[in-house]
Amino acid sequence: MATPLLAGKVVLVTGASTGIGRAAAIGAALHGADVAINYHSDDAGAASCVAEIKAFGRLAVAIKGDVADPATATDFITRACDALGKVDVFVNNAGICPFHAFLDMPAETLERTMRVNLHGAYYMVQAAANRMVAQGNGGSIIAVSSISALVGGEYQTHYTPTKAGVHSLMQSAAIALGRHGIRCNSVLPGTILTEINKDDLADEGKRTRMAARVPLGRLGAPEDLAGPIVFLASDLARYVTGAALLVDGGAFVNLQ
Ligand SMILES: NC(=O)C1=CN([C@@H]2O[C@H](COP(=O)(O)OP(=O)(O)OC[C@H]3O[C@@H](n4cnc5c(N)ncnc54)[C@H](O)[C@@H]3O)[C@@H](O)[C@H]2O)C=CC1
Numbered sequence: 361m362a363t364p365l366l367a368g369k370v371v372l373v374t375g376a377s378t379g380i381g382r383a384a385a386i387g388a389a390l391h392g393a394d395v396a397i398n399y400h401s402d403d404a405g406a407a408s409c410v411a412e413i414k415a416f417g418r419l420a421v422a423i424k425g426d427v428a429d430p431a432t433a434t435d436f437i438t439r440a441c442d443a444l445g446k447v448d449v450f451v452n453n454a455g456i457c458p459f460h461a462f463l464d465m466p467a468e469t470l471e472r473t474m475r476v477n478l479h480g481a482y483y484m485v486q487a488a489a490n491r492m493v494a495q496g497n498g499g500s501i502i503a504v505s506s507i508s509a510l511v512g513g514e515y516q517t518h519y520t521p522t523k524a525g526v527h528s529l530m531q532s533a534a535i536a537l538g539r540h541g542i543r544c545n546s547v548l549p550g551t552i553l554t555e556i557n558k559d560d561l562a563d564e565g566k567r568t569r570m571a572a573r574v575p576l577g578r579l580g581a582p583e584d585l586a587g588p589i590v591f592l593a594s595d596l597a598r599y600v601t602g603a604a605l606l607v608d609g610g611a612f613v614n615l616q
């Protein structure tokens with residue numbers, strides 16, 4: 361039998377009590393990794409993610425923290441490494457998208473979205489990278505950006521710049537960290553059915569429109585991101601850095 365892709369690796373994922381982060385954490389464990397997850401407030405979701413991972417024989421730990429607080433980054437990396445020994449792969453996933461119109465965007469909604477999605481990513485990636493550099497054995501950093509890094513959204517004027525921002529962060533970090541053998545890439549999901557858009561896609565008309573532009577014929581599921589993230593995490597992607605992988609069922613290229 362082939363060696364699992366992430367055997368011997370420790371993977372850290374933010375915002376992993378639900379959705380894409382949870383699928384990435386479980387996917388990494390299914391491919392042989394031990395996993396630490398950050399989560400914001402959903403104690404039950406975090407505990408069930410840990411239990412699911414442990415049930416198939418991997419180590420797992422959940423550490424609570426708000427990624428918008430810069431102190432959470434060093435706290436998460438330190439406590440995760442204390443528990444699991446090291447970090448080989450860091451997945452920056454935590455994010456929010458409180459849909460709102462542009463002309464009356466509340467300042468606090470704009471600022472919270474920037475702090476969670478972009479500042480949080482910056483501090484987390486920086487803390488993970490410092491640890492990887494100190495370990496001296498390279499690593500892989502993956503940011504969950506979005507198709508929204510490339511295209512706009514009427515009710516996402518505060519959100520799309522954060523997704524372009526994390527995509528750009530991976531490009532610059534790839535240059536800054538290449539000499540340390542640390543690869544930095546992003547995945548760009550299309551529309552994936554999760555908590556983040558449950559209310560927005562409760563609108564049957566919008567949901568049908570969004571699905572209609574996907575050549576593969578359906579909206580995404582969180583598990584659709586697990587394979588691409590595991591690939592970028594693994595040594596199969598050893599010469600891939602600064603890249604962005606659309607995982608959107610073809611929605612982006614579907615102009616007509
Ligand atoms: N669902 C979609 O269509 C798409 C989602 N994305 C991105 O995927 C990532 C994951 O979102 P989904 O799984 O879709 O939704 P989700 O709502 O299930 O997951 C977001 C996770 O981030 C956590 N989180 C939010 N604020 C946090 C904070 N301050 N500190 C720590 N954790 C926090 C939430 O608790 C949740 O577990 C986000 O960055 C989102 O922008 C990107 C493209 C498409």
Ligand SMILES: C[C@H](O)[C@@H]1OC(=O)[C@H](O)[C@@H]1O
Binds near residue numbers: 457505506513552
């Ligand atoms: C939350 C949205 O449904 C989702 O977020 C993204 O980044 C995608 O582009 C979708 O708009």
